[in-house]
Amino acid sequence: MDTTLTLNNGVQMPALGLGVFQSPPDETAAAVRRALEVGYRLIDTAAIYGNERQVGEGLRASGVDRDEVFLETKVWVSDYGTEQTLHAWEKAVRKLGVDHLDLLILHTPAPTRFERTVEAYRSLQTLLEQGKVRAIGVSNFMPHHLADLMAQTDVPPALNQVELHPFFTQPAVQQADAQHDILDQAWSPIGGITFYPGYDNDLTNALEDHTVVGIGRKHGKSAAQVMLRWHLQRGRSAIPKSVNPGRIAENFDVFDFELTDAELDALDALDTGRRGGPDPDGDRAELFDRPIPEA
Template structure:
């Protein structure tokens, strides 16, 4: 299943995410995903596993053009020249001479002038043909408004936390209003399994409504949630290093959720995010040094 971005580039709707995938497990996970049929891999400089993603793609034997590679610039590399160099680092680690989608990892609202400069570097990379599409991640509607007032190219993608317990309707509406594709990280609520942010989080995978829908279709809760994203026109990038789970997450193209089932999933929205607040200033993020290629 392909989605067409606002610049005409097509992208597989379902991709493999590698957030928190240890480098030593990432190569094999990418190989397993590509063998299963995935053709879209999402990584980031801050994940520390771009090199292993590149190795997995290389080991697959697939032509470079067959795999849609998406990665992200970390905030410590924001700024015009710094972000141009961030492309050098990412492409070098991945072992490629172009990226399919290059996005800013955070809005960094406390230093938004650097964010704008970084995005202008993405525009240059797009114009040079070193990337095929550019975008952002974790941008709320007010961040998008600020960005669009100072730049020329509308982002192709906005990657945000999005699962049945946190559907971000305002973000989805703002993205749609500008022709920006909403891409879900934590698409099956996996962030609720991780320590670090928030308290009293509920496991989305154990939700009774999702479980009942899954039983009706002989599908797992994860498969139901991924199908919900796809039918509503979003991209989703579930993360796993388990080959069986990677294959399970890709087995979502042989069933259809009804309008009532989609509405039932929408109704689970709690308004509470599980990941970090994009408006929160976190000085320590700027201390992370992204290694050279």
Template structure:
């Protein structure tokens, strides 16, 4: 497994299993399969409603806890200094761990950014106390990051955003690179409609002729090519699947390399079309919901 060094010095597996929209009853089996196959990075979130099942699979596995990198996210309903500290307690209890490897804020919440700043200061406190090993953000654009850096002390280790050849977000990726923030891709293979109402009529990048042509040349699947594209650009990728064969396939991407011409061909596929809500539209009124205690 290839690893990436975060700006905090922490080593993180470059490829992980995502469990977004994985029902709790399927999460435990998916994580168990992933760990058996060799995954050592699991990405979940308080808002996914499956942290408990992720923790159960980790505890039941034969893999030592210190070999597994656990990443989770605080939802906007738990923003604010004290609320975010309690959000950590809720996540840690569900996961069954004392320390979380990477804890990030799930959205920028620009409509109430003071609450976001207070939440991030709570993450800084958790980092200083050793309750988490690294902290970061998700779905933050360059202006959100600029405001956050101006108001806080610790540069985020990670910014998890939608990244695939059809939607590359180059402005935020460049900003992250300039500030030592690792780009982490959700929806790294594209083609999957994660949010109802967003992109149901879009073309899947998995079916793009440039992608399928490169896949045939390497004897790999289109999904493997897209994951390799992200990895070779130095990003973290967290594909989601609940099927054993897909979970295995997504891990089998470290035995080939894309050429410079192939990378350029994939880079040229940008459409500028987002597959989820605009970060500016994520508000407490529209998306807020209570995160259960247990």
């Protein structure tokens, strides 16, 4: 299986990457360095995570050439708007210590302020035209958000980063993305987001699910490895998060086995339709007023 995916503008990106959501800043640099030493070449961060600077530190410490690493980050809603989003790019590259981004994403559709979402995306288009980013995308966009955005802009998103795991597969989102050749990227690829801040739920622990564990036993792989392999064979990108060196290596060790069609279907069938993270149509006003620091 090819370890890379081609975006709708022809840019190639690694299928599997390291996510740093909730990674403490003082542990992020070491995690990124470890990931790059293991073989990862895709790192995902975001302005609101507060660890872009440490991602850049980890990249430089790894000794891996910048051009070999696909860096993606996300613009937070408090920086939505024409000039604000252009400045958000400046803040991101300054913190990361790079001169361009491989992928820049809008973090959420901001439905009650969608005019600013559109302005922000038009600024992403400007950055793309200027060669300051290689691709642009969105995160947490539902089909109606995509339709509204694309009706008012010129460049289809290359990628939509959403909650996606065996217990929440979002078929309508996947279908809408496929219609526009938008790549699905899972920000919660192994599911069971019981840790999501402010969301006290009783979701199944994906790492203990008997179907997932049973499939892993047949292949001599962990439950996490089974779910990551499922994403890759379904043609998606996945960005598992960890700061544990052993788990970082384990999550990347998924290219030496293949799930059968029956196993893929069994994992698909685990979908409960229950979201673990925030509803993209919600609007928690306090988050929109959270400023992103300059450095």
